[in-house]
Each structure stands twice: as C-alpha cells, then as structure tokens.
Amino acid sequence: MKKLAKVLAGIVGVVAVLAIAYFALVNVRAGEAPESIEGTNPYIVNDDEAAIVAHRSGGGEFPENTMRAFESVVNNEGGWVDVLEMDVQITADGKLVLLHDDTLDRTTDSTDVFGVADAKVCDYTYEELRQLNFGEGFQAEDGSYPYAGLRNDAVPDDLRATLLEDVLDYLQGKGDFDYIIEIKDSDELGYAATDELYRILSERDLLDDVVVGTFNSEITEYFDSEYPDMMRSAGVTDMVGLYVDALLGIDREPGYYAFDAMEIPMSYYGQDLAEPYIVNHAHKANVAVRYWTINDEDEMRYLIGIGADAIISDYPSMVNKVLEEL
Numbered sequence: 001m002k003k004l005a006k007v008l009a010g011i012v013g014v015v016a017v018l019a020i021a022y023f024a025l026v027n028v029r030a031g032e033a034p035e036s037i038e039g040t041n042p043y044i045v046n047d048d049e050a051a052i053v054a055h056r057s058g059g060g061e062f063p064e065n066t067m068r069a070f071e072s073v074v075n076n077e078g079g080w081v082d083v084l085e086m087d088v089q090i091t092a093d094g095k096l097v098l099l100h101d102d103t104l105d106r107t108t109d110s111t112d113v114f115g116v117a118d119a120k121v122c123d124y125t126y127e128e129l130r131q132l133n134f135g136e137g138f139q140a141e142d143g144s145y146p147y148a149g150l151r152n153d154a155v156p157d158d159l160r161a162t163l164l165e166d167v168l169d170y171l172q173g174k175g176d177f178d179y180i181i182e183i184k185d186s187d188e189l190g191y192a193a194t195d196e197l198y199r200i201l202s203e204r205d206l207l208d209d210v211v212v213g214t215f216n217s218e219i220t221e222y223f224d225s226e227y228p229d230m231m232r233s234a235g236v237t238d239m240v241g242l243y244v245d246a247l248l249g250i251d252r253e254p255g256y257y258a259f260d261a262m263e264i265p266m267s268y269y270g271q272d273l274a275e276p277y278i279v280n281h282a283h284k285a286n287v288a289v290r291y292w293t294i295n296d297e298d299e300m301r302y303l304i305g306i307g308a309d310a311i312i313s314d315y316p317s318m319v320n321k322v323l324e325e326l
Contacts, residue, residue, distance in 0.1 A: 032277040034307030039254065043178075043211070043261055043288035044309055048326070051082040051310035052319045053180065055293050056100055060314030063135035063147060064107065065098035068158035070167055073316060074174045081316045084171060085180040088164050089121040090193040096164040096200065097121060097129060100184065108132040109151070122189055129161035165200055172204065179210045180233070180263065180290075180312075183219055190219040198227050207231070211261050224258055231260040234287075239264055243273065246281035254286040261288040263312065266299065279307040297322050 036046050045051060054073050058081075062069035065086055073081055087100040103118045104110035110119040113131050121129065133155045135147030147159060164181070171177050185193045194212075201207050213233035214220055220235040234242065238259050245252060262282055266274040274291065282289045290310035291303050300311050300322045311319045 032275075032280065034276045034305070035280045035283070037280070037283040039283060039286040041260060041286045041288050043290070044283055044286070045288075046283070046307070048304070049323060050304045050308050050319075051178075051290070052080065052316050052323070053083040053085050053290065053292075053310050053312040054081045054316040055085050055312045055314050057084060057086060057098075058314065058316050060295060061317060063138040063159060064314075065100060065162065066134050066159055067162050067167065067170070068135070068156070070171065071158065074171065074177075080320065081177070083178045083180060083310060083312075085182075085312060086164070086167065087182045087184050088193060088197065089184050090189055090196065091121055091126045091129065092123060093125040094192065094196065095126045096193060096196050097126060098162045098164065098167065102184070104129075104132065107137040108134050109136040112151075122185070126161060126163065132161060133159055134161060135159040164197070168200065168204055168206065172206075177209070179206070181210055181212050183212065183214045183216075185219075186216040187218060190214065190216055191222055194219060194222055194227065198230060201230070211263075213263060232258075234259045234262045234264075238262075239268070242282060242285075242287070243271065243278065246278045251281075252285045257285055257287055259287065261290055261309075263290045263292055266291060266294075266303075274303060274306065274308075276306045279309075283307070294319075301326070 056064035057066070057069035058073045059065070059069065062072045070084065086098050088096040089099050091097055099121055101107065103120055105117060105119070110132055111117055133147060133150045135150070138145065138147055140146055181197065183190055183193050183197065197212065201210055207229060211231045211233050212223065215236065217235055217237065220232070223230055223232050238257065239262060242257060242262065264273050279289045288309040290312055291308050292312035294300055294303065294311050294313050295315055295318070297318060300319055303311060304326065313319050
C-alpha cells in the first residue's frame, strides 16, 4: 500500500508541476502584443482594422440565409461588409440551399407545411422547400416576428428557400465580396454537397474568393484529397493543433498547416483562444484568424486590438460602428 501511495503521490506531483507550468506559460503568452507580420494570405489584415463578416448574411438584423438578408446587407442598410458567410445543405434533388440548422424547424414553418417535426433539407426537393416561409422564426429587435404567419402566395420570393447559385450570381453583380461557405452535411451527403459546391465555384471563377469549412472531419479530409485548390478553414483537430503549437511556442513554416484561415470562437472548452500569441503564431504560419460569433461591442474592440483579421457577427452594422469609432 505504501508503494502504491508513493506512486500515486508521484503522479499527482507530476500533474501539479505540469499544471503550474501550463498556467505560467499561458500567463506569459497572454502578455504578448500583436505583431505586424507580412504574408501572402489575402485574408491577413495587419492594419489595425478587421474585415466585417456578415454571419448567416447578418442573421441578427434580417432573416438569416435568405435573399432578403443578402440584398439588405449589400445595399448598405447597416454599413459595408467585406465577407458574406453562409451555410449550405444538399436537397433530395442535388441542389445546394442555404440553411444553418440540422432541421427546418427553428427558422421556417415546415411543421405546418410538411406536417412533421425535424424535417431535413435532404428529404425534400428544392421546389418542395420553396413552399416554406424562411422568415417565420426571425425575431426583430423589438421582440416581434414580422414575417410569421405568411403562407402560400403571401410568402415573398426573397423569404423562400434560396439556392447558393442564385445568391452568388446576385452578389457577383453587386461588389467585390469574399465568402465563407460552411457545408453542414456529413458523410455521403457531405461528399455530394462538396462536389456540387466545387462545380458552382469553378463555373463562376470564385475559388480564390471563398474559404470553405465544415465541422465534419471526413468532409475536411475530402476537401484535401479531392479539391486541394479550394481554400479551407481549420477543422476542430486543426484548431487544437495550432493552439498547442502556439501555446508551446513551436514555430511552423508557411504551408505546414493545410488550411488558410481559423474561424474560431473566443474560447473553446474553457481554453482562451482570443490572445495575441495565437494570432501572432497563426500569422507567422500565413494563416488568417477570424472570430465568431461576436455580437458585443467591447469584444469587437478587444479582438481588433489583438490583431484579429475578421469579426464574424450577426450584426455587421455594429462592427461598422465600432470600426468607425476607432
């Protein structure tokens, strides 16, 4: 028993030492200042500014991922945006429509129209999805639901299911925008969605203007194996790897990381990701750092101050206001 107790005490001691070293290292790193680092990545800003990204097309100000939202944002109703972020899922007839959630329940009237809960995009054709009101669940700042209850012919076209192709064609005629497109589907559906996305971007000569992403590791692997010319963001495993490298001060050469941007929250499972040393490390490796989903003015100011390359927000007009005040 005494021997076992000594072994356990030793393990506890090692863990304690590692913990102390870890927190000491974090505190030292946290004192670092943002650096200006030259690179070839077009998404690294380095000028005390930050790109403005309309998350889900500005889903806090307009019904998310709808044509109405894109039209409102690019017509500068809340100020200019640099990047449009959107989520895509594949329909039963192989088309890419915009939707963030796994189901249609939160944002549409699908339970009324289809008569079922948890309806998924992949179970319906594009034309069937066009029956829905994609503004049904939008809540305005005053707490009202201005588009709820619209049915059949009363649903305007710009609040119906939106094809990725239609959005991109509209936006290309309105300005020089960049895009973040996230594939929500996994496995075989995700592979099919990736194939269709690549076709759409290639036909429109947009491969250099889009950073694609996914939370599904098998789709990330599919990006790399089948479409290495698509720019992509870091997956979860990628993000952890860069974070550990940054924490330990392990420098990587440009090209080491197989992604062009990190689109990350300010914290992840209790770990603070909003630190200058992380941004500096990523920039040295030619990786842009873009934070989501930032809907607080103080957080925006802080992130801009540590060198964040973009603020991804449901309220792009708020980011405009903060940048104008700096």
